[in-house]
Amino acid sequence: MTIDVKRKALAPGYVFIAPKKIEPEGPLILDNRGRPVWFHPQTLGATDFRVQRYHGRKVLTWWEGHSAFGIGSGHYVIYNSAYRRIAVLRAGNGLAGDEHEFTITARNTALITFYDQRGDTMDSGFQELAIPSGRVLFQWSALAHVPVSESYAQRSGSQSFDYFHINSVALGPDGKYLISGRNTHALYEINRRTGAIVWRLGGKLSDLALGPGTAFNWQHDARWRSRTTISLFDNGANPAVAKQSRALLLRIDLRARQVRLLHAYVHPEDLLSGSQGNVQMLRKGHAFVGWGQNPWFTEFDADGNVVFDGHFAKGADSYRAYRLTWHGRPRTRPAIGVQTIGLGRVMVYASWNGATDVRQWQVLAGSSSVTLKPVRIAARTGFETKVELKSGAKVFAVKALGTSGAEATSKTVQAP
Numbered sequence: 001m002t003i004d005v006k007r008k009a010l011a012p013g014y015v016f017i018a019p020k021k022i023e024p025e026g027p028l029i030l031d032n033r034g035r036p037v038w039f040h041p042q043t044l045g046a047t048d049f050r051v052q053r054y055h056g057r058k059v060l061t062w063w064e065g066h067s068a069f070g071i072g073s074g075h076y077v078i079y080n081s082a083y084r085r086i087a088v089l090r091a092g093n094g095l096a097g098d099e100h101e102f103t104i105t106a107r108n109t110a111l112i113t114f115y116d117q118r119g120d121t122m123d124s125g126f127q128e129l130a131i132p133s134g135r136v137l138f139q140w141s142a143l144a145h146v147p148v149s150e151s152y153a154q155r156s157g158s159q160s161f162d163y164f165h166i167n168s169v170a171l172g173p174d175g176k177y178l179i180s181g182r183n184t185h186a187l188y189e190i191n192r193r194t195g196a197i198v199w200r201l202g203g204k205l206s207d208l209a210l211g212p213g214t215a216f217n218w219q220h221d222a223r224w225r226s227r228t229t230i231s232l233f234d235n236g237a238n239p240a241v242a243k244q245s246r247a248l249l250l251r252i253d254l255r256a257r258q259v260r261l262l263h264a265y266v267h268p269e270d271l272l273s274g275s276q277g278n279v280q281m282l283r284k285g286h287a288f289v290g291w292g293q294n295p296w297f298t299e300f301d302a303d304g305n306v307v308f309d310g311h312f313a314k315g316a317d318s319y320r321a322y323r324l325t326w327h328g329r330p331r332t333r334p335a336i337g338v339q340t341i342g343l344g345r346v347m348v349y350a351s352w353n354g355a356t357d358v359r360q361w362q363v364l365a366g367s368s369s370v371t372l373k374p375v376r377i378a379a380r381t382g383f384e385t386k387v388e389l390k391s392g393a394k395v396f397a398v399k400a401l402g403t404s405g406a407e408a409t410s411k412t413v414q415a416p
Helices: none
Strands: 002-005 014-017 028-030 036-039 045-054 057-068 071-079 085-089 097-104 109-118 121-130 136-141 166-171 177-181 186-190 197-202 220-224 229-234 246-253 258-265 278-281 287-290 296-300 306-311 322-324 335-342 345-351 358-366 373-379 384-390 395-402 405-409
Touching: 014 045, 045 071, 045 097, 045 322, 057 097, 071 109, 109 166, 121 166, 166 220, 177 220, 220 278, 229 278, 229 287, 246 278, 246 287, 258 287, 278 322, 287 322, 335 395, 345 358, 345 395, 358 384, 358 405, 373 384
Parallel strands: 097 166
Antiparallel strands: 002 306, 014 028, 014 322, 028 036, 045 057, 057 071, 071 085, 071 097, 097 109, 109 121, 121 136, 166 177, 177 186, 186 197, 220 229, 229 246, 246 258, 278 287, 287 296, 296 306, 335 345, 345 384, 358 373, 358 395, 395 405
């Protein structure tokens, strides 16, 4: 992991990614130095890992399952601040839950996407589900509303024609749905009662006039940021129609039917991402961008300057990336390891996967588990803290110390 902090004025929070095409895979929380805070390795793929609110409480959410050619089949999970799974959702009506979206709405329902083979054409759409029952409250299908002629995709031999390729769905301030059709190069506002298309933005049949710099192609992650602004990730590929991908903030004037560019964020390395990517708007006008197919994540200030930039292993990627605040306290105990490094000297290793409030580690030592006494306090130095001791003790433990005192104590281990 490589991190470059350009300035001190960063938005608060940790970085949330779910690296793929790297072993092991899984949801990952990082601090501003690129050090793990929580990692959840798993055999299933994971996408859209982030913090959301469920019944007023912050929770961790993501999709997990199997994916092939950008289409997933899996389920959606919700974890609490103790890293315990509290809900699992699946798509309804016999459909498979796709990897592109899992959003919890303000009314504690879930928005998810699905793909469905219809003859030689791949349909895609979304559902709104009740949590935790998974009951389908609303379902929308592209084939029922969008003609295949709107697509910019090309048929390829005997492969199913993925003409629409939905990749985001969100509720707008007016209560309607906003969705992104990657292969039609368009956003659609959908009536929440009838499913009818209210208007199109972009593509072959745009209802709004696109101002200079506002045209986008193969886009991802369309979101209302206010009643007059939309953000999206303009991939500009695949196939390439641009030299670099952009994170866009657009001013939408529905009365005048016009769109104006407010800001375009580009990476200093001119990254061009043929898939995935997202845009998150932060406090004080900052923007956080996940570059999808390129394993980078970047924070920009209100003037478009890079204030934080990171990337992980070449060849890997993360569907989206976020900067979010989070407080986690695992129900598991801290972990300890002890290594003899010389005559009468030991190295103690202390860690607690997911604990965000540990400031110090207290080392306990003694001749037995009932005679343990504090022997050293050391500042936390990352995911794993090393403490070197001159000690002839036979048994050790570590105690996590937070701002309010002791958090938890590890099991006892014997010196090797």
